[in-house]
Each structure stands twice: as C-alpha cells, then as structure tokens.
Amino acid sequence: MEQTQVLNGTPVVGGKAYGPAVWPGERPVYDxxxxxxxxxxxxxxxxxxxxxxxxxxxxxxxxxxxxxxxxxxxxxxxxxxxxxxxxxxxxxxxxxxxxxxxxxxxxxxxxxxxxxxxxxxxxxxxxxxxxxxxxxxxxxxxxGVPEPGVPEPEEPSVLLADDLAPADTAGLDPAKITALVTRLGGPTSHTAIIARQLGIPCVVAVNGLGSVPAGTAVLVDGTAGTLEIEPDEESARAGVAESRRMAEAAAAWSGPGRTADGQQVAVLANVADGASARTATKYPVEGVGLFRTELAFLDRADAPSIDEQIALYREVIDAFPGQKVVIRTLDAGSDKPLKFVTQLNEANPALGVRGNRIATEHPEIRASQLDAIAAAAEASGAAPWVMAPMIASAEEAAEFAGEVRRRGLFAGVMIEVPAAAILAPAILAEVDFVSIGTNDLTQYTMAADRMSAELAALTDPWQPAALTLIATVARAGQTLDKPVGVCGEAAADPLLACVLVGLGVTSLSTAPAAAAAVGARLSQVTVQQCRAAADAALATSSPAAARAAVSKVLAD
Structure with a gap:
C-alpha cells in the first residue's frame, strides 16, 4: 500500500478535519x-x-x-x-x-x-x-473586478493559503471551512487567533503546501501539526468522528475551573468591547481576564471623551456582574498607531514607544483612561482589576500601581518583556497581580518575529525558554501569595494549560470558544499531574519534545 504523504507545520488549534482542499480566489492582476x-x-x-x-x-x-x-x-x-x-x-x-x-x-x-x-x-x-x-x-x-476573498464551498472543506488576511479569516463560516492551513504565519498570527475564536483546527508554517491542488482530499490534525494528503477515507473520517466526540465531551463542561483534586483555576475570557463581552457570557467563563481597550482609541482623529470611555467600560463590566474583570490600559503604538498623537518614526517600533510607555510623553491619555475606568467601576458598584502593558521594571510597575490605587482600583501589570519576568519578585512586590502575555513574551525571549513562517518554531509558546520564564514569574507569585494569570494564546491550548497550572499559574484567559476545552482538560488531571507535566516540559530542549513529554506524562 502506498504511503500517504504528510506535510508538517506548527500546530495552533487542536482537533481533526477532513475534506477537499480549497484555495482563496485569485487576487486581481494589475501590471x-x-x-x-x-x-x-x-x-x-x-x-x-x-x-x-x-x-x-x-x-x-x-x-x-x-x-x-x-x-x-x-x-x-x-x-x-x-x-x-x-x-x-x-x-x-x-x-x-x-x-x-x-x-x-x-x-x-x-x-x-x-x-x-x-x-x-x-x-x-x-x-x-x-x-x-x-x-x-x-x-x-x-x-471593476470582484473583490478578492475566500470562496464559499458547497461542502465542508479545508482552506489552504499562503497566508490569510484578517478580512478573510474574520468572515469565515466554520460550518463550511472546517480547518485552516497556511504556508506562512506563526502561532500568534491573526489567522491563528481567529481560528481559536472559530474553534476550528489550524496549522501554520507548512512547507510544501503550494504543491497541494484544490480538490485534493486532506486530513488536518491541529494537535499534531500535520496535513495528510489523500489519506484512507474511512480511517480519516473515523479520526474526525473521534475528535468531534472528544470536542463535544469538552463542550459539555460548564465550569467552574478546577483540577480533578479541587484546586481552583479560573477560566476567563479575552474580550475587546461590550459586544464580545456579551458573547463571552454564552461560554463557561468566570469573568474577563483580558479586556483589550484599544478599540476605543484606534482609527480616531481625536481622543475619546471620558464619557465615551465610561460607556465602553460599563458595557464589559455590566456583562459580568459580580465577577472578575481585568482591564488592560491602552496597548497602542508600534503596529497600532494613534492618529491623534504624533509619534516618532522609530527604527524598530516593536521595541519602541508602545503600551505604557506612551504615558511618558502623553500622561493625559492614561490619566483619562484610569479616570474613566474608576468612574465606570463606581457607577456599576464593581471593582475591576487594571493592568498596564509593556512594563519592564519594578520602578515602572510602582509608578503605575500608585496611579491605579489612587483611584481605588486593583493594580497589576503585564509580563511581556523578559526583563519583567526575570525581575518578577521585585515587580510583584509593587502590584496586586500580574498577567503573562505569552505572545510577546515568547517573541521577545526568542528574538523572533512572531509572524515569520521561517521562525514559527521559535515563537511556539511551548518553547522551554519561554516556559522557564513563566515558571520564574509563577514562583514569585506563590512566594508573595499574589495571583499570576496567563492571557496569551498559550492559555487556549488544553495540554499547555495543564503545564501552566503545574508551573503555578492561577488563572487562564482565552478566546471564549476555547474555554470549555481548557476547563474540561484541567478537570481530568490533578495538581500533582500538572506539576509532573511542567517538570517534563522544562526538562526538554524543543517545543516538539515538550509536547511529547507532557502527552506521555498525562497519558501515564
């Protein structure tokens, strides 16, 4: 029997899907x-x-x-x-x-x-x-030609592409497009993030993908990171059916988040506005672990007023009455410039004035945002947690915490910079909590652009170096008895979630669609098993080895 060809890539969203391959429509040709x-x-x-x-x-x-x-x-x-x-x-x-x-x-x-x-x-x-x-x-x-985009297949199909623009991935129907596979992109690309939101298998950075013609039957394994070309149909459909049974069992999980032996691990949602917060309430989440506030600021000629901001924050707070809501202050700059602020033409914006650093030259932006959050909290009777992005030192953490506490709010910071992870004990001494943004932390730790297909293996959140830094932060949290959350895409990986809990992470914030799978997986393991999984991952030297070691530990 002829051996089936298998293409390898970087796994992003688990699960299996089988069907004919489709490619995006032709882009307009203009010479x-x-x-x-x-x-x-x-x-x-x-x-x-x-x-x-x-x-x-x-x-x-x-x-x-x-x-x-x-x-x-x-x-x-x-x-x-x-x-x-x-x-x-x-x-x-x-x-x-x-x-x-x-x-x-x-x-x-x-x-x-x-x-x-x-x-x-x-x-x-x-x-x-x-x-x-x-x-x-x-x-x-x-x-005057048709606008390019993803085709509407007549039967459930697997979408293959060199790369997918946000406008394409954001409009996908998961009933028609059952998996995404790209030649480019990384584990934190727009394609990956929206695949998580849709809850469909996704593999990126697949070499040789261009050789697969449209109409070819393919089997995607988003957990293993493989694309099998023209597999045995019967076994492929059986694998998909088993994957769906497991997904349905996970979907039945209704929370709250805790391990098999009863340790609480809050499973929270990442949201961007009131609409996404209300949608998140339909999933088994216990609150909001990351409220991205950029939508109120981006694509505007002038800064939003205090009243506009209060209304936005109230929508999210009111969607989760009495529950935890973590609000991240403006994470603009770099690839998200503000039109109403004159920013420098930086040689390397990713390492430039972004996140909390904008407050150095424009303190009024952060001050008005904190005033609006405080007003929204008072009006709703809530006590939201507030954290700053791109903090690199204990001094920055202390300055931000002072501003937040003056307004009667819980103060925290994002751990996205390796320096912040290394200095976690000093930073945690200044704030009430921290949340680890694994997307940027991995990128900066590995000195690898998270959008580079060639470097996708380096930006994999399973990188032992990134896990080692997470362990450093979690240990500091345990020593000081302060919460340590994870709100990057790593939190949406059910297997990696077990490792994070084993390292000492106390909450996981994900795309709402991923919450049930994460919560269900944690409910099947004890804290001791999670610790053994974490030790196994830290003892390896590559993401693939870490996945294999953890799978073996938890299977045993």
Whole structure:
C-alpha cells in the first residue's frame, strides 16, 4: 500500500478535519509597468477616484467589523484603518498627481510601505499581509473586478493559503471551512487567533503546501501539526468522528475551573468591547481576564471623551456582574498607531514607544483612561482589576500601581518583556497581580518575529525558554501569595494549560470558544499531574519534545 504523504507545520488549534482542499480566489492582476500616464487635467479626478475606492473598501471592512465581535472585530477595524491610512493614501495621491493611474499608484505605494514595514520587522512586519490585502481590494474596486476573498464551498472543506488576511479569516463560516492551513504565519498570527475564536483546527508554517491542488482530499490534525494528503477515507473520517466526540465531551463542561483534586483555576475570557463581552457570557467563563481597550482609541482623529470611555467600560463590566474583570490600559503604538498623537518614526517600533510607555510623553491619555475606568467601576458598584502593558521594571510597575490605587482600583501589570519576568519578585512586590502575555513574551525571549513562517518554531509558546520564564514569574507569585494569570494564546491550548497550572499559574484567559476545552482538560488531571507535566516540559530542549513529554506524562 502506498504511503500517504504528510506535510508538517506548527500546530495552533487542536482537533481533526477532513475534506477537499480549497484555495482563496485569485487576487486581481494589475501590471503597473504598462500603465499609461494620466493627462494633467484628469489627475484631480483620478486622485478622487482613488480616495473614493479606498473609502469604499474601508467602509465595507468596518461594516463587517460591526457584525463581528472580539478578535474578528478588532482586526477588521485595524485593516479598515489601513485603507485610509494618511501615509499610504498620501503616497498614492502624490504619485497620481505626477500622472500615475490610480491602480498603479496603489501598487507602488504598497510596495513602498511594505518594504518599510518589512525592514522594521517585529509587529510592523505583521501588517504587510494586511496592507497587501487592502491594495488588492482597492485595485479590484478601481478596475471593476470582484473583490478578492475566500470562496464559499458547497461542502465542508479545508482552506489552504499562503497566508490569510484578517478580512478573510474574520468572515469565515466554520460550518463550511472546517480547518485552516497556511504556508506562512506563526502561532500568534491573526489567522491563528481567529481560528481559536472559530474553534476550528489550524496549522501554520507548512512547507510544501503550494504543491497541494484544490480538490485534493486532506486530513488536518491541529494537535499534531500535520496535513495528510489523500489519506484512507474511512480511517480519516473515523479520526474526525473521534475528535468531534472528544470536542463535544469538552463542550459539555460548564465550569467552574478546577483540577480533578479541587484546586481552583479560573477560566476567563479575552474580550475587546461590550459586544464580545456579551458573547463571552454564552461560554463557561468566570469573568474577563483580558479586556483589550484599544478599540476605543484606534482609527480616531481625536481622543475619546471620558464619557465615551465610561460607556465602553460599563458595557464589559455590566456583562459580568459580580465577577472578575481585568482591564488592560491602552496597548497602542508600534503596529497600532494613534492618529491623534504624533509619534516618532522609530527604527524598530516593536521595541519602541508602545503600551505604557506612551504615558511618558502623553500622561493625559492614561490619566483619562484610569479616570474613566474608576468612574465606570463606581457607577456599576464593581471593582475591576487594571493592568498596564509593556512594563519592564519594578520602578515602572510602582509608578503605575500608585496611579491605579489612587483611584481605588486593583493594580497589576503585564509580563511581556523578559526583563519583567526575570525581575518578577521585585515587580510583584509593587502590584496586586500580574498577567503573562505569552505572545510577546515568547517573541521577545526568542528574538523572533512572531509572524515569520521561517521562525514559527521559535515563537511556539511551548518553547522551554519561554516556559522557564513563566515558571520564574509563577514562583514569585506563590512566594508573595499574589495571583499570576496567563492571557496569551498559550492559555487556549488544553495540554499547555495543564503545564501552566503545574508551573503555578492561577488563572487562564482565552478566546471564549476555547474555554470549555481548557476547563474540561484541567478537570481530568490533578495538581500533582500538572506539576509532573511542567517538570517534563522544562526538562526538554524543543517545543516538539515538550509536547511529547507532557502527552506521555498525562497519558501515564
């Protein structure tokens, strides 16, 4: 019997799916080199035509964002902002005024900004896929061809792609697209995050994916990180059925989070606004472990008023009355610039003025946000926890904690920078709690862009180096008797969740759709088993070895 070909990648979302492969529709082809110069008396009209096309694309993306929630709404809004970015639109308009046709100007301006983003690396490089997607949509609008996107298959299918733009992944129907497999991307890419939200298997950074033609029967194993080409249909369907049975059993879990021997581990939700918070209440979560507040600030010409912010925070707080709500202050800068703040043109924005660092030059932004959170808390009778992103020292933690406590709130910080993990005892001495953002912590620890397919193995949250830093933070929390949560994508991996609990993590905040699987897995293991799993992971030297070692320990 001929052996089935298996392609390997980085596992992101567990589970199995079987069906025909489909690829995204063709992107518009436009050869800018053959474009004829626009007559001078037509250039003003051509400039307006470009602006109208960009505005139409942004409008459609915002409309889709308004019908989405959580991470999907956030990435669609961010992509809409790119379509109307002043720098990109300005560069294209300048070219048109020199005689370049609008479609060619869109292509040339994108090449210019993509080269700049790629050179900057880090989180800025992540925007290249988004920008190319915006370019294609604007070119399609200008040339009168259908807007590119993911096809609507007639039967459940597996979507293969080089990479997927947020606008594509955010609009997927999980009943039609049952798994995602990409050649590029990393474990914390937009594709990965939205796959978790949809609850469908996902594998990224798959070498040789381009050789798989549309229509080929494939089996995706999101736990093992494999794509099996033309497997035995009977065994493939049996594997999928078993995977679904396990998923259904997990879905029956209703909380609260605790291990088999009764140790409490809060399972919380990551949300971005009131709509996503209300959606999260339909899942077995015990509150909010990460409320991303960026939506109130991004894509605005001026700062939101105190009243606007109060209304936003109240929506989330009121969705979980009497339950834990952790609010992260503005995590802007880098790949999420603020239009109403003049920021430096940084050589490396991922290592620049982002997160809490914005308060150094613009303290009024953070002050108004904390005032609004305090007002929302008082009006609702709640006591939300508030944490700052991108803290790197005990001094920064103490300064932030002072501002938060002056307003009668619980003060915490994000542990995303290796320095903060190393100094966890000193930082925890200054605050009431910490939450580990494993996406950035892993990226910075491994000095690897989390969007790089070539480096996807390095940005895997199972990296022993990242787990070692998490262990350092958790030990400090235990010593000082203070909560240590995890709110990165690592918290959504049921197997890794057992390791995190074994390291001493006290709460896990995930995409709501992942909560049941995480809670169900924890309910099947004891704390001692979790500790044994953690020790096994720390003793390995690679993510694959760590997964294998933990699987063996928990199976035994």
């Amino acid at each position: 800018a080199s053959t474009a004829e110069t626009i007559a001078e008396d037509e250039r003003e009209v051509e400039t307006k035509r470009f602006a109208d096309a960009a505005s139409a694309v942004a409008g459609r993306l915002r409309d889709r964002a308004s019908h989405a929630s959580g991470a999907a709404a956030e990435v669609l809004s961010a992509t809409a902002g790119l379509a109307e970015d002043r720098g990109w639109v300005g560069a294209a308009s300048k070219l048109i005024k020199k005689g370049t046709p609008a479609p060619a100007a869109a292509v040339s301006a994108t090449e210019q900004f993509a080269a700049m983003f790629t050179k900057l690396g880090g989180l800025m490089a992540e925007r290249v896929t988004d920008l190319n997607d915006v370019r294609d949509r604007v070119v399609a609008e200008l040339t």
